[in-house]
Structures are given as C-alpha cells and as structure tokens.
Amino acid sequence: MKRQRGFVLIVMSACMFLLLAVIGLAFDLGRVYITRNEAQVFVDAASLAAAQQMDGTSAGLDRARGAVRRLPDRWNLGTEAFSGVQVEFSPDNEHWDSQPEGDSQPKDAAALHFVRVTAPDNHLAIVFLRAVGGPESFTVPARAVAATNPVRLAE
Amino acid sequence: MLELAISAGVLVTCLAGTFQFGYTFYVYNQLVSAVGNGARYAAQRTYRAATPDDIDRGNAAIRNMVVYGDARPLPDAAPAVAGLKPEQVEVQWIASKGGAPEAVDVSIRDYTVDAIFRAYTFDGKPFVEFPFIGRYAPAEREP
Numbered sequence: 001m002k003r004q005r006g007f008v009l010i011v012m013s014a015c016m017f018l019l020l021a022v023i024g025l026a027f028d029l030g031r032v033y034i035t036r037n038e039a040q041v042f043v044d045a046a047s048l049a050a051a052q053q054m055d056g057t058s059a060g061l062d063r064a065r066g067a068v069r070r071l072p073d074r075w076n077l078g079t080e081a082f083s084g085v086q087v088e089f090s091p092d093n094e095h096w097d098s099q100p101e102g103d104s105q106p107k108d109a110a111a112l113h114f115v116r117v118t119a120p121d122n123h124l125a126i127v128f129l130r131a132v133g134g135p136e137s138f139t140v141p142a143r144a145v146a147a148t149n150p151v152r153l154a155e
Numbered sequence: 156m157l158e159l160a161i162s163a164g165v166l167v168t169c170l171a172g173t174f175q176f177g178y179t180f181y182v183y184n185q186l187v188s189a190v191g192n193g194a195r196y197a198a199q200r201t202y203r204a205a206t207p208d209d210i211d212r213g214n215a216a217i218r219n220m221v222v223y224g225d226a227r228p229l230p231d232a233a234p235a236v237a238g239l240k241p242e243q244v245e246v247q248w249i250a251s252k253g254g255a256p257e258a259v260d261v262s263i264r265d266y267t268v269d270a271i272f273r274a275y276t277f278d279g280k281p282f283v284e285f286p287f288i289g290r291y292a293p294a295e296r297e298p
Contacts, residue, residue: 008158015162019169026173030180037184041191041283048198049258049286071284077183078280151288 017132024129031077031124032138038075039119039142042082044153046071046117047146050087054148056110061089068117075122084121090114093145093154114154118143175270182268185236187281190244193221194261197246198285200226202256203295210248212297218244221261239266248287256287 049071050064065087074081088096089112096116123137130136145155197217203209216226218241223232234240243266249258262282268275 012162023173026177030177034184037187045285048288052286
C-alpha cells in the first residue's frame with residue numbers, strides 16, 4: 001500500500017496560493033478603489049478652488065496653483081498628502097498649457113477660462129497581489145476640469 | 156487529520172481577515188463617496204445666514220445629503236452607508252473676516268464599522284474640504 005502522507009501539505013500549498021489571490025483582491029483592490037475615490041474627490045475640489053482664483057491675470061493663475069497646494073484633502077485612508085499635482089490652464093478645454101509657476105509673462109491669462117487638475121503620483125503599495133504575480137505598486141490617476149464664470153465642474 | 160485541523164485553522168483565520176478588511180474598505184469607500192457628494196453640495200448651495208437657526212438648517216441639509224443623498228429625505232429614507240446618522244456628519248465652515256464662507260469641511264465623526272470579527276471606528280475620516288462657490292446670502296432665511 002502506498003504511503004499518502006503529505007497530501008494535506010500539497011493541497012494547502014495550492015489553497016494558500018489561491019487564498020493569497022483572494023486576499024489580494026479584497027485587500028489591495030479595496031484600497032485601490034478607495035484611492036481612486038479619494039483622488040477624484042480631491043481633484044474635483046482642487047479644480048474648483050483653482051477656478052475660483054482665476055481672474056484673467058497671471059497673479060490669479062499663481063493664486064490658483066496656491067489654492068490647490070493649500071487644500072488639506074489627503075489619500076491612502078486620509079493619511080498622505082497629494083504630491084506631484086499638475087495644474088494646467090486652457091482657453092477652450094482642448095489646448096492645455098502647464099505654464100511654470102512664477103512666470104510673469106503668461107501667454108494670455110485673460111483668455112484662460114478652464115483649469116485642469118491631475119493627481120498622478122499616488123503609487124499605492126500592493127501587499128498581497130504582489131505575492132501572486134501582481135505589481136509592486138498601482139497608480140490611480142484622477143483628473144477634473146473646472147470652468148470660470150460661473151465657477152463649475154466641466155468634467 | 157491533525158494536519159487538516161491545523162490547516163483549516165489557518166484558512167479560516169485568513170478568510171475571516173479577508174472579510175474583515177474587505178468589508179471595512181467597502182464601507183470606507185462608501186463614506187468617501189458620501190462625504191465628497193455632501194461637500195460638493197455644500198460648496199454649491201446658497202449660504203443663508205439671517206439667523207444662527209438658518210445656518211443650522213443649512214448644515215442639516217448638508218448632513219442629510221451626506222447620509223441619504225438627499226437634502227430633504229423622506230421619513231423612511233435609507234442611509235447610503237449602513238448605520239450612518241446625520242449627527243455623525245460634521246460640517247464646518249471656514250469664513251473670511253467679513254463672515255462670508257470661503258470653504259467647507261465635511262467629515263465623519265465616531266462611526267463604527269462592525270466587521271463581525273472586529274469593529275473599526277472612524278473619527279474625523281473621511282475628511283473633505285471644498286471651496287465655497289455658491290451664493291452668500293447673509294440676510295436670507297432658509298426656506
């Protein structure tokens with residue numbers, strides 16, 4: 001009669017692999033969805049804050065960037081500040097210009113009526129899915145466009 | 156048989172933990188959406204401040220928006236997040252020196268997620284700040 005010892009070990013190994021995948025789906029994907037949601041709420045608020053400051057002058061554009069920086073909204077379960085946030089301006093919601101901050105000679109600040117805020121740098125560390133071949137981190141970018149006069153969300 | 160008993164213990168513990176965190180994250184995600192929607196509503200609505208009572212009624216409408224997705228919910232309305240009550244939503248206005256609102260902070264206070272195996276309490280999270288872009292009406296009453 002053949003010995004059958006070790007069978008549970010083999011089955012458990014297979015089960016643990018599947019279990020890690022299930023844990024990863026629940027834990028890591030759960031955090032990814034939260035991060036995406038937090039980022040979208042942030043860019044919505046940030047784009048409105050920026051649009052509110054735009055008054056047709058280059059100083060208004062600088063104030064718009066400052067308003068985005070000062071927003072206290074956070075991500076990763078409300079623990080980390082957003083970094084690498086991009087603020088771009090457009091006259092028509094089609095052509096975007098991420099003019100460097102402090103530039104005293106804007107192309108035409110008076111013609112800019114749209115602001116787009118992108119939060120791209122949230123590299124969320126993946127914990128469990130990494131063990132079954134998933135990525136080490138996941139980026140969940142979010143973007144919102146706001147318009148001036150009246151200040152409103154355009155996208 | 157002994158191996159199976161030990162293995163089953165590990166498996167059940169892992170599955171319980173998975174459920175616990177998965178459900179807690181699910182609820183937290185719902186809270187983020189609710190707070191975000193409520194804060195956006197607060198930022199866009201007319202801020203009526205004829206009396207302190209009008210400000211309180213406006214804040215109550217914002218809390219209802221967070222909890223029920225409706226500023227004036229029906230009496231039997233169900234909350235968007237299980238067990239969330241309007242009094243667990245904190246609304247704080249940031250005002251200029253002249254009293255006009257500049258921004259609104261909305262957060263959740265003392266909300267407990269019961270994930271069966273363990274309960275988590277959120278206090279001050281999720282938190283959202285929106286700039287106020289609505290109309291400031293210091294002499295108007297809330298309808």
